[in-house]
Amino acid sequence: MPELVFFSGTMDCGKSTLALQIAHNRSARGLQGVIFTRDDRAGEGKLSSRLGLVTDAVEAGPGMDLYGYLVDRMTYGGRIDYVIVDEAQFLAPEQIDQLARIVDDLSLDVFAFGITTDFRTKLFPGSQRLIELADRIEALQVEAMCWCGARATHNARTVGGEMVVEGEQVVVGDVDVPAEEVGYEVLCRRHHRKRMTSAAARAGVLSPDVLPVASD
Numbered sequence: 001m002p003e004l005v006f007f008s009g010t011m012d013c014g015k016s017t018l019a020l021q022i023a024h025n026r027s028a029r030g031l032q033g034v035i036f037t038r039d040d041r042a043g044e045g046k047l048s049s050r051l052g053l054v055t056d057a058v059e060a061g062p063g064m065d066l067y068g069y070l071v072d073r074m075t076y077g078g079r080i081d082y083v084i085v086d087e088a089q090f091l092a093p094e095q096i097d098q099l100a101r102i103v104d105d106l107s108l109d110v111f112a113f114g115i116t117t118d119f120r121t122k123l124f125p126g127s128q129r130l131i132e133l134a135d136r137i138e139a140l141q142v143e144a145m146c147w148c149g150a151r152a153t154h155n156a157r158t159v160g161g162e163m164v165v166e167g168e169q170v171v172v173g174d175v176d177v178p179a180e181e182v183g184y185e186v187l188c189r190r191h192h193r194k195r196m197t198s199a200a201a202r203a204g205v206l207s208p209d210v211l212p213v214a215s216d
């Protein structure tokens with residue numbers, strides 16, 4: 001049975017690499033896929049991994065009907081065996097519904113890759129819809145790690161190495177950026193709650209609003 005599978009994890013846990021590996025293994029066996037992405041760091045219409053691999057993809061912009069796009073391609077004789085979607089957290093909930101329809105009505109496997117929560121630990125609308133609709137949710141096997149050595153489960157947004165909790169939900173960016181830029185760091189929940197990035201830990205700084213409150 002074809003499936004809608006959601007491969008989820010933090011930033012930098014290997015999602016795009018796995019997407020490229022699935023595409024490679026299937027194309028090596030003569031299968032033809034369509035790769036969608038949105039707002040990849042490498043630019044429009046690209047799916048890129050930090051391991052240096054990059055491939056062309058179809059930019060799934062806001063308002064694009066993903067189901068309609070595939071039906072058009074198949075109507076004009078294009079063969080499609082499977083679908084990959086990277087940065088799926090950025091898709092609108094209606095586009096996730098279209099992915100489910102691709103599985104059910106076109107009988108294609110859809111492999112979606114994305115982070116579940118934003119820098120404030122809130123679900124992205126696209127990820128929420130994937131959790132609601134996916135046949136399977138898979139956690140990536142190579143776990144990203146917090147600076148403390150624990151498994152990283154959350155994404156922090158940083159400015160000058162310090163964690164911020166205000167801002168737009170979507171700001172395309174990367175981990176390990178120069179200190180003055182907006183960047184991201186993956187943390188365990190404990191250190192995300194304490195807003196303790198690696199830079200803050202090095203400086204021995206604990207945010208005042210998370211210090212224990214006197215109970216008198």
Ligand SMILES: Nc1ncnc2c1ncn2[C@@H]1O[C@H](COP(=O)(O)OP(=O)(O)O)[C@@H](O)[C@H]1O
Binds near residue numbers: 009011012048049
């Ligand atoms: N120089 C490197 N050597 C080995 N692995 C690396 C290197 N740079 C990045 N990686 C690995 O690449 C993975 C990130 O891959 P990527 O597919 O871009 O992640 P995601 O799409 O989840 O953000 C991480 O597991 C990281 O450890």
Ligand SMILES: Cc1cn([C@H]2C[C@H](O)[C@@H](COP(=O)(O)O)O2)c(=O)[nH]c1=O
Binds near residue numbers: 114117120
């Ligand atoms: C946490 C968070 C992330 N983003 C952006 C930053 C990156 O461009 C992507 C995640 O890409 P990756 O391949 O998984 O590293 O999402 C964002 O816009 N808002 C956030 O809160």
